[in-house]
Amino acid sequence: MxxxxxxxxxxxxxxxxxxxxxxxxxxxxxxxxxxxxxxxxxxxxxxxxxxxxxxxxxxxxxxxxxxxxxxxxxxxxxxxxxxxxxxxxxxxxxxxxxxxxxxxxxxxxxxxxxxxxxxxxxxxxxxxxxxxxxxxxxxxxxxxxxxxxxxxxxxxxxxxxxxxxxxxxxxxxxxxxxxxxxxxxxxxxxxxxxxxxxxxxxxxxxxxxxxxxxxxxxxxxxxxxxxxxxxxxxxxxxxxxxxxxxTGIVKPGVVGATIGTSGVVFGCTDKPLIDHKKRALMTMAHSVPDKWCYLGLVLTAGGSFKWVRDNIFAEKKAEFAVQGKDIYDYMTAQAAKAKPGCEGLTFLPYFNGEKTPISDEKARAVFFGLSSRHNSGDLCRSVMEGVTFALRDTIEICREFGMEVNEVRANGGGAKSDLWLQIQADIYNANVVTMNMEExxxxxxxxxxxxxxxxxxxxxxxxxxxxxVEKVVEPIRENVKLYDDYYDTYRELYPALKEIYSKQDQKVKKYL
Missing domain, CATH: 3.30.420.40 (ATPase, nucleotide binding domain)
Structure with missing residues (x-):
């Protein structure tokens, strides 16, 4: 064979x-x-x-x-x-x-x-x-x-x-x-x-x-x-x-969400999809002849979770490495103990600027709403949720174009975590599917x-x-409403910070 x-x-x-x-x-x-x-x-x-x-x-x-x-x-x-x-x-x-x-x-x-x-x-x-x-x-x-x-x-x-x-x-x-x-x-x-x-x-x-x-x-x-x-x-x-x-996204009607270093929402079309608003929605020739595709890009998705691993859990990472254990499993277990929405702790995953839909290289990551009640598990979960909110931005653009998004095929590191799959289903308000090919x-x-x-x-x-198809994760209805509320907060944060980002960028360059 x-x-x-x-x-x-x-x-x-x-x-x-x-x-x-x-x-x-x-x-x-x-x-x-x-x-x-x-x-x-x-x-x-x-x-x-x-x-x-x-x-x-x-x-x-x-x-x-x-x-x-x-x-x-x-x-x-x-x-x-x-x-x-x-x-x-x-x-x-x-x-x-x-x-x-x-x-x-x-x-x-x-x-x-x-x-x-x-x-x-x-x-x-x-x-x-x-x-x-x-x-x-x-x-x-x-x-x-x-x-x-x-x-x-x-x-x-x-x-x-x-x-x-x-x-x-x-x-x-x-x-x-x-x-x-x-x-x-x-x-x-x-x-x-x-x-x-x-x-x-x-x-x-x-x-x-x-x-x-x-x-x-x-x-x-x-x-x-x-x-x-x-x-x-x-x-x-x-x-x-x-x-x-x-992942089989080779014809219109199926959407994928990848959480790797970056995060991407991806779909297939019969002709190029043109977005006349400047939202960094990218259109490409597909790897399938005579098909085209589009993507919305989150610059630092799994990369945000990796930053938490390397900076907040650095000692634990070294300890687990010696034991042959996966630190991500530990971080996810801590996140699972936190409440959906993390009592208002909202994360903007803009470590290196952002693409879709804001296209701003000056934007930077933010934890908003941090209180003394929050712990490391809340930080982990809020990063998972913030990255997923950022991916939802592109899904909302798809819906604006009249596309029904009822199924999202998950890929990358975010497809390996049951918790992150459920968070995606709840935030997208769509079934999230994994395929038999992990990579x-x-x-x-x-x-x-x-x-x-x-x-x-x-x-x-x-x-x-x-x-x-290997697994189907359905949204939890009460979580959908909760995440809709917190998504509104997420959407309000960047416009409130846009000018401050620009001023801060000038100061950073001034003192380099």
Whole structure:
């Protein structure tokens, strides 16, 4: 029986899984990655670190699977909007400005002077955000001239890993959709956008569909990993479209919610969804041919819970590590003891600014309503609730567009916690469903590999064969009303703080 590998190049780490054509997970491996924050608002990672981490994760997955020579193809998922500059020798020439990076706000403002919002929506289906390629490239042109002069191509995170695996430079339509340089409706690079922004079209790599074969595994890499040289490596997709494939969100009417380092609400459409309000709702070509998708992004979702782990529970984390226990299980157990709503303790998860719907890089995290009655369990639960309120913002935009949201497919770390699943069901007022594949993005990569290798004729066919509903969590009616009340409070906090955020940002820069 043929097997397929999916590699998910996430922000917090890289995951590799091996599945067979029936969807059974035969092996998995994971290794963490670090994010560098050299200045406030900056977020970088070293591409070489990705490669080393990827090698470790893949070797573990292959060893665990025991079927390295049966792996017929490899597919990808990867953190989106990362900007990797490579030279003519295919070497990275700087750290990658990842999606969390906020440094190019000045360039977004310049772009908005050149291109109106309506023109941008017509050309790219999106309004410009400082996480996109275009403003980051223009920032490098101004502030990293030595780097800019060496650029031959710009690629995304997963594309760098594929380059190291195959020697071929390429990207694909889902990731490219958030470059601000792709005609999303036509699924090809926009000559107009390159010209108007004065960015060389030569920077753009070949752009293919997600399930297209983009190269073949090099002999040296195959030998190191215990695989067969020359097996096809498909283009893969951005982590959200790939996660959509891995959870079966491949047709309209199904919505997904992912709580990883970031948080995302994701859905599929038959044509590009255009939001004429500036709420950072992003529209992309899906990893499914002839389908499009949209997402709303919470910058720091599971990352907020990780911050609590590393700062409030640091000693307990070290103690549990020695004992081989999971500190997250302990934190969740503490949160479960707190009351829904935490007696008014409300958390804004804006550690590194926020995207949907406020799009404000100056926003920062807040615990509101903290009293002497609250304890560490309340802090944990309020973070879970605050992140879920932030995701609900996008679900409300979906409802505004006339979509019924009665089922939400959960993915990421938030899908592994029964408590967080219930909190999501209560706050969304919708059934929350988990699928048999825990790691949606990596599973999506493997499914795309199976399609690219010809084992299945299409992505929907592969999803129907491989994916099954595992659990359904229904909302608790009395909690729905309670959370509706506290969601109103959550929605009132950012407008009240917006000007203060801006003033505080100026003070921080003044004293750096």
């Amino acid at each position: 043929s097997c397929f590998m999916g590699i998910d190049a996430g922000t917090s780490g890289i995951k590799a899984i091996v599945i067979d054509e029936n969807g059974t997970v035969r092996g998995s491996g994971y290794h963490e990655c670090d994010v560098l924050n050299p200045r406030p608002g900056w977020a970088e990672q070293a591409p070489q670190m990705w490669w080393e981490t990827c090698c470790q994760a893949v070797k573990k997955a292959v060893e665990q699977s025991g079927c390295g020579k049966e792996i017929a193809g490899i597919g990808f998922s990867g953190q989106m909007q990362g900007t990797v500059f490579i030279d003519k020798e295919h070497r990275s020439i700087s750290n990658c400005m990842i999606w969390l990076d906020q440094r190019s706000t000045e360039q977004v403002m310049e772009i908005e002077q050149l291109i109106s919002d309506e023109e941008a929506l017509q050309a790219t289906a999106n309004t410009c955000l400082n996480s996109f390629w275009a403003p980051k490239i223009l920032w490098a042109k101004k502030y990293w001239p030595d780097v800019y002069e060496k650029i031959d191509k710009v690629i995304f995170t997963k594309d760098y890993l594929r380059l190291r695996m195959t020697g071929e430079v390429a990207t694909e339509v889902s990731d490219a959709s958030l470059s601000f340089l792709l005609d999303v409706a036509k699924r090809k690079w926009s000559d107009e956008m390159f010209q108007r922004l004065d960015i060389p079209k030569s920077f753009a790599p070949k752009c293919v569909e997600s399930c297209d074969v983009a190269g073949y595994l090099l002999e040296s890499v195959a030998k190191d990993w215990g695989l067969t040289a020359g097996i096809p490596v498909v283009a893969g997709g951005g982590d959200q479209p790939a996660g959509g494939v891995g 949606g993005p990596a599973a999506g990569g493997a499914i795309m590999a199976a399609v690219g290798c010809g084992t299945f004729g299409s992505v929907p066919e592969a999803c129907e064969h491989i994916l099954k």
